[in-house]
Amino acid sequence: MSIQKTIAPLPRGHYWATPHAPFPVDGPNGHDEVFPGAHCVSDGKWATFYKNGEEVWACNAMYAAAHFDFTAVSRAGASTAN
Template sequence: MGKKATTGESGLPDGRYMAKCRERNAIAAGMNGHSLVWPTAILRVANGIAIFERDGVKVWSCNAMYAATHFEIEDV
């Protein structure tokens, strides 16, 4: 695994990361609206927008601050 990503006031800097849900199971992730990301997904951040991908396909997006707050983010 990579090292934990550094966040700033605006969330994550542009780049590619691995995002891991903080929820312990798929049901909890679904209740929080994170089921498409659970348990992990590639995260691409550009211009403050966080795009979660699986197999190169966008599955979900949010702002970078939300991603930094609600997921464990590591550099890849």
């Protein structure tokens, strides 16, 4: 019998995101664009990743929660200049 982990979508907020290791770097999956870390803004349905003030990748909040680690940051402390 296998136990499946239930994953909830990434909640609304600002985060510092890092890809789970090891992460696939082949293909347009966004993991390499986010590595080693990026600012992430989630509206609870969609997650957008930023580096140096530029959007580098986006995905749905469920995929983000399953494939990245997140640390919440305050909106005042959140910067897209990462």
